[in-house]
Amino acid sequence: MLTSLRYVCHTVGTLEVPDEVSLIYTVSGCPLRCPGCHSSDLRNPSLGQPLDRSSFGAALDRYAGLASCVCFLGGEWQPDALIELLKLARDRGLATCLYSGLEEIDDRIAVHLDYLKLGPFIAARGGLDQPGTNQRFLDLRSGRDLTHRFQRHAAPAFELAA
Numbered sequence: 199m200l201t202s203l204r205y206v207c208h209t210v211g212t213l214e215v216p217d218e219v220s221l222i223y224t225v226s227g228c229p230l231r232c233p234g235c236h237s238s239d240l241r242n243p244s245l246g247q248p249l250d251r252s253s254f255g256a257a258l259d260r261y262a263g264l265a266s267c268v269c270f271l272g273g274e275w276q277p278d279a280l281i282e283l284l285k286l287a288r289d290r291g292l293a294t295c296l297y298s299g300l301e302e303i304d305d306r307i308a309v310h311l312d313y314l315k316l317g318p319f320i321a322a323r324g325g326l327d328q329p330g331t332n333q334r335f336l337d338l339r340s341g342r343d344l345t346h347r348f349q350r351h352a353a354p355a356f357e358l359a360a
């Protein structure tokens with residue numbers, strides 16, 4: 199099946215996945231309704247440009263030797279299309295990551311992932327970098343919860359002596 203995903207931008211960064219240099223795709227068309235959504239424009243399914251094998255493969259060629267991981271911010275709502283791209287990334291020797299607003303994802307997708315961020319965005323609890331966050335970042339290879347790696351710069355929780 200041909201991909202029908204769309205994306206608004208791709209960047210290279212080191213903050214989204216610990217110890218990896220990631221090629222990060224921001225996917226449009228999010229069907230979720232997180233309370234206090236921080237990116238409501240991304241709910242528009244016609245926003246951006248097609249994320250197909252051709253454009254994705256060209257990007258992988260461009261960042262070969264630089265990126266060690268591909269990270270999709272969304273896209274689980276088109277599982278067949280996403281799996282096709284995850285397979286392509288792994289075939290190139292890259293690790294794979296998905297940021298999802300769901301509490302759990304389809305096992306069909308999970309078997310193609312090395313890293314997975316789960317949980318809706320709840321403004322009162324904040325993102326991965328907040329101590330009270332409801333979100334979790336998992337290393338699916340080891341089963342370890344790496345959420346604490348995003349919080350190392352958070353203010354320490356202690357009280358000053360009076």
Ligand code: SF4
Pocket residue numbers: 228229230231232234235236237238240241298299318319
């Ligand atoms: S996952 Fe939640 S916060 Fe992110 S774009 Fe979708 S509705 Fe908004």
